[in-house]
Amino acid sequence: MTTETVRDTGANPVVRRVSDWDADRLAALADEHGTPLYVQDLDRTRQNCERLLSAFPDADVRYAVKAHTGRAVLETVREAGLDAECASAGEVDRALAAGFGGDRLHYTAVNPPARDLDYVVDVVEREPAITVTAGAVDTLDRLAERGYDGRLCLRVNPGVGAGHHAKVTTGSAPKFGVPYDRAASVAREAAERFDVVGVHAHAGSGIDPDQLDSHRELVARMGDLARELIGAEPDGNDEPDPLDLEYVDVGGGFGVPYREDAEPLDLDAVAEATRDAVGDLSGLALAIEPGRYVVADAGVLVTRVNTVKPTPEGTVVGVDAGMTDLLRPAMYDAYHPIRNLGGAVDEPDPADREPEPVTVAGPICETGDSFGTDRALARPARGDLLAVGVAGAYGYEMANQYNSRPRPAEVALADGKATVVRRRERLVDLTTVEREATGAEVADR
């Protein structure tokens, strides 16, 4: 694929870089709401949905909600016209609460805890249009044991995978989906117990311009499987009964450019490659499940510099956000762009400071608690605000309370207005479940 065709479309640019954010606005929000602070722009989230829908006009586009399950984001995505792809009972619950009807809700069960299956089977009584995607015969048996006979999609392990890190490459991981060569027979057997409506594969995250080949391969295999199942290419005798499938779901994994100099994905080229590779689907719909792509560049994490320490190995800039707020660098060695927004007393505007290579590190007692080394930032000073970019996907979502750190606040921007959509956790929130279990009294801090 070529990247020359990626053009800035003006009203809806293909990417928003950390440098595109309004520094004064972010600084005002940080002053008002404190740091660390997630800022999620719902208008940008909507634009990302619109670009996906226009690149894949005939496809079912399902937002993989695990990238960001904030209520405001879910409502934005629903209004933009995407369905919801959920990975747990909790996600199904939140998608329903955000107004997704069962016909727009897909639940993908991966080694599902009994509690999740109980919940979903119960919900399907009220919302029979929900589709359950299962990737193991055991899961099918467990659904049947609960009396489930509704809409079912079979998750297949296509044997090819993409991904920016081994931990997010699922296509070839045996954990996900039934093996490709058993998929047709499992699907046919499943059709005796369920309403089998689709086949599904998700290769992992990080489809980027260099990895389109493995995407193509996955898509082609899924097209072949679907044609086999619907009996589109009968080859003569003893054909099994065709299945009445509705769709082929080729998963998510649409990459976003984390590095400032990385090219954005050419969605039209991906769409074309996908259509080519899947082949003639004889009326079946194509479905995709982008998560990251919808929310990543719509979010930043704003953090304040509290320590600037010269060391023989270079300058370490200490900030008040850590791996508990944004886990991706520690977990995946992920790169997030960082920009100095300024704000330190008696310091010039960052544009008037010399860039200096620094390490940006958080407050957690872990060596991995670093947002990057050798980053050329406008010479940071204590009190400056830094914006950690492209943090809208798997950012707040993976935040946790390790080191007894309350989770940050989140502000959503829409139509020029800023709204706190998740309040900052307080120290008292750290002990809620403990106090509820033991009845212990704790001062309200």
Ligand SMILES: *Cc1c(COP(=O)(O)O)cnc(C)c1O
């Ligand atoms: C996580 C996930 C996605 C979305 O992945 P992204 O890289 O965020 O696009 C899609 N489908 C399934 C089944 C997933 O688990």
